[in-house]
Amino acid sequence: xxxxxxxxxxxxxxxxxxxxxxxxxxxxxxxxxxxxxxxxxxxxxxxxxxxxxxxxxxxxxxxxxxxxxxxxxxxxxxxxxxxxxxxxxxxxxxxxxxxxxxxxxxxxxxxxxxxxxxxxxxxxxxxxxxxxxxxxxxxxxxxxxxxxxxx
Amino acid sequence: xxxxxxxxxxxxxxxxxxxxxxxxxxxxxxxxxxxxxxxxxxxxxxxxxxxxxxxxxxxxxxxxxxxxxxxxxxxxxxxxxxxxxxxxxxxxxxxxxxxxxxxxxxxxxxxxxxxxxxxxxxxxxxxxxxxxxxxxxxxxxxxxxxxxxxxxxxxxxxxxxxxxxxxxxxxxxxxxxxxxxxxxxxxxxxxxxxxxxxxxxxxxxxxxxxxxxxxxxxxxxxxxxxxxxxxxxxxxxxxxxxxxxxxxxxxxxxxxxxxxxxxxxxxxxxxxxxxxxxxxxxxxxxxxxxxxxxxxxxxxxxxxxxxxxxxxxxxxxxxxxxxxxxxxxxxxxxxxxxxx
Numbered sequence: 001x002x003x004x005x006x007x008x009x010x011x012x013x014x015x016x017x018x019x020x021x022x023x024x025x026x027x028x029x030x031x032x033x034x035x036x037x038x039x040x041x042x043x044x045x046x047x048x049x050x051x052x053x054x055x056x057x058x059x060x061x062x063x064x065x066x067x068x069x070x071x072x073x074x075x076x077x078x079x080x081x082x083x084x085x086x087x088x089x090x091x092x093x094x095x096x097x098x099x100x101x102x103x104x105x106x107x108x109x110x111x112x113x114x115x116x117x118x119x120x121x122x123x124x125x126x127x128x129x130x131x132x133x134x135x136x137x138x139x140x141x142x143x144x145x146x147x148x149x150x151x
Numbered sequence: 152x153x154x155x156x157x158x159x160x161x162x163x164x165x166x167x168x169x170x171x172x173x174x175x176x177x178x179x180x181x182x183x184x185x186x187x188x189x190x191x192x193x194x195x196x197x198x199x200x201x202x203x204x205x206x207x208x209x210x211x212x213x214x215x216x217x218x219x220x221x222x223x224x225x226x227x228x229x230x231x232x233x234x235x236x237x238x239x240x241x242x243x244x245x246x247x248x249x250x251x252x253x254x255x256x257x258x259x260x261x262x263x264x265x266x267x268x269x270x271x272x273x274x275x276x277x278x279x280x281x282x283x284x285x286x287x288x289x290x291x292x293x294x295x296x297x298x299x300x301x302x303x304x305x306x307x308x309x310x311x312x313x314x315x316x317x318x319x320x321x322x323x324x325x326x327x328x329x330x331x332x333x334x335x336x337x338x339x340x341x342x343x344x345x346x347x348x349x350x351x352x353x354x355x356x357x358x359x360x361x362x363x364x365x366x367x368x369x370x371x372x373x374x375x376x377x378x379x380x381x382x383x384x385x386x387x388x389x390x391x392x393x394x395x396x397x398x399x400x401x402x403x404x405x406x407x408x409x410x411x412x413x414x415x416x417x418x419x420x421x422x423x424x425x426x427x428x429x430x431x432x433x434x435x436x437x438x439x440x441x442x443x444x445x446x447x448x449x450x451x452x453x454x455x456x457x458x459x460x461x462x463x464x465x466x467x468x469x470x471x472x473x474x475x476x477x478x479x480x481x482x483x484x485x486x487x488x489x490x491x
Contacts, residue, residue, distance in 0.1 A: 001358070001397055003344050010346070010354045013393055015309040022306070071302045080304025087304055096304050104300035107200040121303065 022084050029083035033090045037063055060091050067095035072103065097121040154370030156338040163332040164274035166267075166483070167281075167324040169439035170215035172208045174290070174316030177436070181428075182419045186440040187317070188215045194291060194316065205234060205241035205289035208318035208432070210248055213283050216439075220322040222281055224249050227322075229282040231269050233262035235293045235431050242287070251283070259460030260385050261339065262286035263319060263435035264479040267456075268336035270323040271481070280325060285439065287318030288430030297349065297465055310351035312387045312414060312429035319435030321443070331446040331483045337367040339477040341462060347473050349463060353390020353414070353426055356459040359476035360386060361397040363457055367480045368403075375404050379451040382442060384434030384458035384478070385414030387426035413437035434458040446485055453484040 040062050044055040070076040076096045080087045087093055101120045105113035143149050171187040178190040189211050196204040209232060217224060230251040232242045239255045246253035258265040263286045270284035291301050293314045299305060326332060342359040360383050368374060375381060386394055391412035399405050417428035417437065438456055445451045459478040
């Protein structure tokens with residue numbers, strides 16, 4: 001059997017990824033995580049001295065903390081198998097990528113292991129996050145200077 | 152005529168004993184669990200790191216195989232062994248503790264059979280009276296190397312396979328009546344059909360398995376009907392249906408019960424393992440427990456073991472390369488079974 005015939009056979013026989021189901025599960029779990037985040041934000045605004053603008057940071061920190069606990073207890077990967085992008089895209093996915101790498105490499109010591117590998121997966125989120133923030137800020141600055149929009 | 156890549160062993164080296172050591176998940180979930188000789192209750196097997204645990208499994212299986220053969224480590228002439236960790240350090244450390252002349256072999260998950268073939272060659276040449284051959288894998292140490300950290304959450308698709316934590320070893324001796332004999336081996340070619348998905352290894356490996364099967368059948372002038380079982384290594388459910396389909400389209404007789412796959416059977420039908428098991432320890436664990444015992448019991452007289460291996464690295468995958476695969480085969484028979 002040549003390569004082309006085999007590729008066709010492989011396409012035909014390989015089970016398909018359940019796309020519709022995955023989308024629905026990602027939507028539900030991703031939405032649930034965001035709803036929890038919103039609740040935490042209101043909690044900080046209602047019980048503490050945070051405003052809508054300043055409540056963001058403690059909310060993100062709390063969500064990452066919860067994600068770290070779930071990762072450490074081995075639950076996050078199970079949620080992720082069910083939810084897919086639903087648990088990867090919110091900030092909890094970032095926390096999971098970071099803490100899972102840190103746990104993984106602790107046997108290589110704190111400096112070369114944990115420190116050197118903690119951002120192995122999450123590093124590109126930071127790099128491209130910072131870079132896209134820079135590009136967006138640049139565009140906005142130019143538009144403001146040109147008088148198209150205001151701050 | 153010498154058929155390319157086919158080794159004949161007229162002196163019929165025997166597999167005198169075989170042993171398997173495995174981890175806690177295999178104890179709980181594998182249908183072969185009750186057949187394994189040593190089952191650890193923790194993934195770390197009492198060691199500090201996954202890699203040390205990996206070595207521990209190899210040492211355990213080697214020690215048990217020797218013990219069953221009525222020998223001590225000092226009685227063995229060679230250790231032929233491999234795993235999937237970079238530079239095969241678990242095998243190297245185990246070899247250091249066993250103090251045996253040692254060749255590390257890398258055929259990815261096909262090492263269970265390539266080591267057996269080399270052991271048979273050494274025995275055939277008269278250089279070895281007792282050689283240990285086998286391979287191992289450890290879920291945590293292999294996953295971290297080839298894929299992501301263990302606790303990293305990502306969704307695996309239906310074609311993914313689960314790396315087993317197990318080591319399987321055989322003690323190969325000169326011919327001893329009453330034990331499975333190694334009759335022939337076929338050394339696999341590296342076959343690349345251009346597949347690139349490291350989470351669908353079964354489909355990448357199936358053409359290699361078929362290549363080796365057809366070369367073995369042609370070179371030994373046999374047909375599938377001559378074997379009581381044809382057992383592939385870790386194609387999983389996706390790869391083995393592709394493998395069987397290829398065989399069918401080439402006009403080979405395919406009777407479902409005779410065509411087995413260690414990876415597909417390893418964890419039963421449990422969907423949480425997706426397409427089944429994989430890893431260098433997967434085929435070794437099944438060949439050196441279930442298959443070996445079935446041969447001793449007389450249920451199988453002649454079998455063909457085709458272990459498959461995906462020869463990729465995380466680097467080659469990230470550079471967008473395809474996945475070359477191989478498959479090595481050995482033919483075992485009980486005395487009087489098969490043709491000479």
